[in-house]
Amino acid sequence: MRTIQLLLVVVGAIAVTAVAHRRGMQSSMVVVILAAAVSFIPGLPRFELEAELILSVVLPPLLYSAALNFSFPTFTRNFKPIMALGVGMVVVSTLATGMVAWWVVPGLTLVPALVLGAVVAPPDAVAGLAVGRELGLPKRLMAILTGESLVNDAAALTIFSLTVAAATGDHTFFDNPVLLFAYSAVVGVGIGFVLGNLVHWIRMRLRDSGLETALGLVVPFAAYLLAEEVHASGVLAVVMAGFTLGHHNTDAGFATRLQARQVWSSLDVLLEAFVFAYMGLQCRFVFAELHPDDWLEFTLAAVAVLLAVLVVRPLWMLLTYGRIRLTRKLFGRRRGEPLPGKYLVVMSWMGMRGVVTLAAAAGVPASVPGRDAIQALAFVVAVGTLLIQGPTLPWLIRKLDISAPQEQAEEEAANQKAREVSMNAVRQAMVDLYNQPPPGVTPEVVERFKQRYVAAAQARRAADDDMDSRMRSLREVSVTVRRAVLAAQRQALGRARDSGELDDETVRRELDRLDYEEAAAFS
Structure with missing residues (x-):
């Protein structure tokens, strides 16, 4: 009962x-x-x-x-x-x-x-x-x-x-x-x-x-x-x-x-x-x-x-x-x-x-x-x-x-800083992939993917929709590269949080954005 x-x-x-x-x-x-x-x-x-x-x-x-x-x-x-x-x-x-x-x-x-x-x-x-x-x-x-x-x-x-x-x-x-x-x-x-x-x-x-x-x-x-x-x-x-x-x-x-x-x-x-x-x-x-x-x-x-x-x-x-x-x-x-x-x-x-x-x-x-x-x-x-x-x-x-207008301004500045940390991690990850590409990936492929990924991140939309026909055959490669980039972004955000450069709340918001981006890209 x-x-x-x-x-x-x-x-x-x-x-x-x-x-x-x-x-x-x-x-x-x-x-x-x-x-x-x-x-x-x-x-x-x-x-x-x-x-x-x-x-x-x-x-x-x-x-x-x-x-x-x-x-x-x-x-x-x-x-x-x-x-x-x-x-x-x-x-x-x-x-x-x-x-x-x-x-x-x-x-x-x-x-x-x-x-x-x-x-x-x-x-x-x-x-x-x-x-x-x-x-x-x-x-x-x-x-x-x-x-x-x-x-x-x-x-x-x-x-x-x-x-x-x-x-x-x-x-x-x-x-x-x-x-x-x-x-x-x-x-x-x-x-x-x-x-x-x-x-x-x-x-x-x-x-x-x-x-x-x-x-x-x-x-x-x-x-x-x-x-x-x-x-x-x-x-x-x-x-x-x-x-x-x-x-x-x-x-x-x-x-x-x-x-x-x-x-x-x-x-x-x-x-x-x-x-x-x-x-x-x-x-x-x-x-x-x-x-x-x-x-x-x-x-x-x-x-x-x-x-x-x-x-x-x-x-x-x-x-x-x-x-x-x-x-x-x-x-x-x-x-x-x-x-x-x-x-x-x-x-x-x-x-x-x-x-x-x-x-x-x-x-x-x-x-x-x-x-x-x-x-x-x-x-x-x-x-x-x-x-x-x-x-x-x-x-x-x-x-x-x-x-709290000052607090709101500080929060916006922290969000901007988190995006900068995230984008810097993207650029560094692309350099690392260019110098040491995964098996089957040429530096030219990494360069083309880099150009499209950065543009997509700045526009807040996935890059898969506008891939040309030559890149579609390399989807598995692009998935590997993108996941490596997202992992680098998360690691950079974690380091910025641990060093005190960013607070936990800001890092969580940026991680949420990356999570939804990854879910949309790989679902």
């Missing part, structure tokens, strides 16, 4: 997402609202999955896909703001929300209140980043928000395990929270790095796009489960594996990159639609355990906790970056380019909660006092932030009129 329910949820969520996209609406909100309404159908059984299943099946591919398309150098350049949000913000949110819950929720003691704080601490950037991409937010702002989403889940789940252990009297792998977090982070990152390089080594010897893509689908689950098996951070293992394989993407074949891009894009849509549908379907059942006489007290407590979650992030941003700006003015410190005030306002309002909050709430043991209240309040926070911040975020972005 559960399998049929799962299929119906997935199909329904995808259909609603498609309609929402067509009508220009935020699909996450539409799916949550409709699913919540469906949950009140009389006689509808509860569709519930184990928390561990959500964390180990739904979360890893979403994180892995984001890490694959994220630049590790960009992560390091924005390391301080990412860690301030991904770790500092999670700790502060846990403490602040926990203290408010301890104060306002009847019968909830301090430690279970901190469990609730850890449950609602990590923002889910899926909806916020989707809005940001749609409205064209600047790259630096998107980089910080994406980096935060890759780090905050690990911090929140570590704090969650500590607070649950304190509430139940159990012991964690390390009783010291600092040692536990350090161990989880270091070992998790190490497992992801080793696994990523091992998979890259295997992938280079498969040379089959289907097998390589299938292997890539296994990586996030393997990284997460391996790390969790040794009590390390599965989240950081998944992220590091994605970083590693994303960095080595220039070594893969064009068919593998094109195929993987479509597969992960489809999987992202599928999982995101399912997550929001799952959130909505829990609506009626989450509150079923509450006694009717407790509704007024619960409503007041839920409003207070939700307000605490909404307010603590802007306050943390104000205190953190206000202090940095004050220090700059008083002492004249100029380390790095400060974030514009408009960026800080948008970042402070991107605090929607999602899959990790719901999974952690479902994973609260029955022995934790106040478990029913914790789960109900977590649901209110997750859905409340989505319905309050979700509709207002696009309005806020438009109202602030955030743009």
Whole structure:
């Protein structure tokens, strides 16, 4: 029965997402609202999955896909703001929300209140980043928000395990929270790095796009489960594996990159639609355990906790970056380019909660006092932030009129530089082929192919259509030469990226262009 329910949820969520996209609406909100309404159908059984299943099946591919398309150098350049949000913000949110819950929720003691704080601490950037991409937010702002989403889940789940252990009297792998977090982070990152390089080594010897893509689908689950098996951070293992394989993407074949891009894009849509549908379907059942006489007290407590979650992030941003700006003015410190005030306002309002909050709430043991209240309040926070911040975020972005003309100019200059690197590689590859031609290829053939290839590359169209009759008999030779040229272009782009001449995003865009060019030429 559960399998049929799962299929119906997935199909329904995808259909609603498609309609929402067509009508220009935020699909996450539409799916949550409709699913919540469906949950009140009389006689509808509860569709519930184990928390561990959500964390180990739904979360890893979403994180892995984001890490694959994220630049590790960009992560390091924005390391301080990412860690301030991904770790500092999670700790502060846990403490602040926990203290408010301890104060306002009847019968909830301090430690279970901190469990609730850890449950609602990590923002889910899926909806916020989707809005940001749609409205064209600047790259630096998107980089910080994406980096935060890759780090905050690990911090929140570590704090969650500590607070649950304190509430139940159990012991964690390390009783010291600092040692536990350090161990989880270091070992998790190490497992992801080793696994990523091992998979890259295997992938280079498969040379089959289907097998390589299938292997890539296994990586996030393997990284997460391996790390969790040794009590390390599965989240950081998944992220590091994605970083590693994303960095080595220039070594893969064009068919593998094109195929993987479509597969992960489809999987992202599928999982995101399912997550929001799952959130909505829990609506009626989450509150079923509450006694009717407790509704007024619960409503007041839920409003207070939700307000605490909404307010603590802007306050943390104000205190953190206000202090940095004050220090700059008083002492004249100029380390790095400060974030514009408009960026800080948008970042402070991107605090929607999602899959990790719901999974952690479902994973609260029955022995934790106040478990029913914790789960109900977590649901209110997750859905409340989505319905309050979700509709207002696009309005806020438009109202602030955030743009980065300098960044756009730099991006265009980087694209031009990438094309220059690519064309220089073409010329050098032609010289090498002319001096040492492949078997059966004369220097005159290479020269004629060179003239036509360069012209076609500059015009962005394939050269095969206008080959004269004498060259058609040499198609196999031209394919060999062109593939050698494309390989040289990719190698040159990889060297430019590794030397810091080009950033990862620019190299990826140029690789995409070369991949589609090769696919069109050899399909």
